[in-house]
Amino acid sequence: MIQITLPDGSKRTYEQEIMTPYEVAGDISRGLQKKTLAAKVNDQLVDLDYPIQEDASLSLITFDDEDGKEIFRHSSSHIMAQAVKNLFPGTKIAIGPAVKDGFYYDFDSEHVFTPEDLEKIEKEMNRIVKEDYGFTREELSRQEAIDLFKSLGEDYKVELIEDLPEDCTISVYRDGDFVDLCAGPHLPSTGHVKAFKLLSIAGAYWRGSSDNKMLQRIYGTSFTKKAELDAYLEMLEEAKKRDHRKLGQELELFTIMEEGPGFPFFLPKGTKLKNLLLEYWREIHEREDYIEIETPIILNKKLWETSGHWDHYRENMYTLKIDEDDFAIKPMNCPGAMMVYKNELHSYRDFPIRMAEIGRVHRHELSGALHGLMRVRAFTQDDAHIFMLPEQIKDEIKAVVLKIDEIYQQFGFTYKIEVSTRPEESMGADEDWEIAESSLKMALEELGKDFAINEGDGAFYGPKIDFQLEDCLGRTWQCGTIQLDFQLPQRFELTYAGSDNEKHRPIVIHTVAFGSIERFIGIITEHFAGAFPVWLAPVQVKILSLSDKHHQYSRDLYQRFRQAGIRVELDNRNEKIGYKIREAQLQKTPYMLIIGDKEIESESVGLRKRGEGDLGAVLAKDFEAMIRKEIAERSM
């Protein structure tokens, strides 16, 4: 007799000696049995035919669960690998996990896969799905597993097995004539994978290391229903329309030319946007008691040796010679800020000193890493360095976290926080790193902020808190960051006079809120799909006249709004009103003012609002008051 406890706490008892999750599902309902993909027995993920031999808790996994999706996609990747091996004999398979929204498999093949191959592979996958092969699990000893994959010529699998921990159960899954090393669980059979699509081919290093061979990775996604797949593909298409590179061109924000790879040109409207962001930023930072400085773009190599950049960051720096001396274009603003600090003597009474800089930095990013405004080789950091006493660390960090939070909330962003710890290539004493890492974590904990730990991903001079924002496709980008630094104060021999009249070493944190203004513009462009809130819109109002008779009044209005500080454009072209509206609409202009006889007569404007359409006539003075209020409040 077996007693099964379900997630809702209800219990079911069975006479049999052995029950499988599949049988239990069927006992609950036929529908559930059909939907169930795998199960969790006593919190362990298992196949549906897993033999339950004693009382246990059981939860049934469907595609609606994250685990279910992962199992489904993982099985999909097996089917893809099977299809590839059938079509391209001799192909070696590496790894094929489920990822967010899909799966991939890495292959080592003489044959170079083309987009046309994807269709062939899909066809073969369809055949495998139709055959409805069962996935069967088999547990092997280490030696058996190695022998098996050696005999199949699967060198990568052999390498994986050899690296598995001693006490690990080694299992393989078979479906049809295909066998793969796999912990499982899997779908009961290939027939479940009703809807899938192969999306792209990419290179990927074996084990993610650029020292290893580059394999061919095929990405795909799969769903239980065709309609879900179609909806997903549709969503991808929609996301592409929000891509900041596309919108940046359509809205004339910026452009990147062959003459400047990674060095964006900001067009008039993009420059306006950038300046508006900085205006907002300065307002916040002045309120928070920051002072602002500006340090040189080019500084002597000696400074970079002092800062450690010459040793730790050289490959990312652009260097040049001036007369006989070596110089470097700054990749970071911190050394400049250190020099400003050293320009005068400081007392503990001065602290904290919050020193900000809108600094343009240049970094040699790998050509393949460039991506619109998101990853460039020249960008503007909204940098700040805070000099303080050890006992001020936590409060300062908390204040900075709250400041960044305030700024992100202004844009309606949700974000993720990561704490990155000491990387391999780094400088400084272990105990400094420990103190630094724990102060960051404690500050976040005291604020009740959730965060993930990113082991070994810190900067070479200290650990950091990173704020991650998402783009239109859900890819995350680091924007804000708070980095503790015990190194630079030492290297630059920063001091202050303490209450004991002795010299002491200050603590420094580096922090940015936008991170890179360029990247931030990319993020907000995608976030708002180009429809910026009024306070940020490069053009807030467009005046559209109906005909010649209305030009003079339109011009008067234009002048009036301009003088009121409203960003307004006038369209007195010889075109029909529908045409002018369409164009302003495509430019995502927040407000259009239609001007005809009616409006002139009543000193009003024919108001048309983005997203809402025609709102009828409004007195010009009322509209002006309304939009001025909206701008002043930075309404979303």
Place this chain on the structure above:
RNA sequence: GCCCAUAUAGCUCAGGCGGUAGAGUGCCACCUUGGUAAGGUGGAGGUCGGCGGUUCAAGUCCGCUUAUGGGCUCCA
């Protein structure tokens, strides 16, 4: 930097087997003076990313190169 793909008018794209380029849109001119997402006619615009090669002849085939896209690696 690595793998794959792509590169034709300001923009979006056509150009089976090689025979010195086409559409829509935008731009300019004229007609039209029109009330909430594209009025009509005409015109100007192209070293087909760059360099080299094959050929009587290259946008088209080959090699190299630059940039872009998707990834890997790396990072704001």
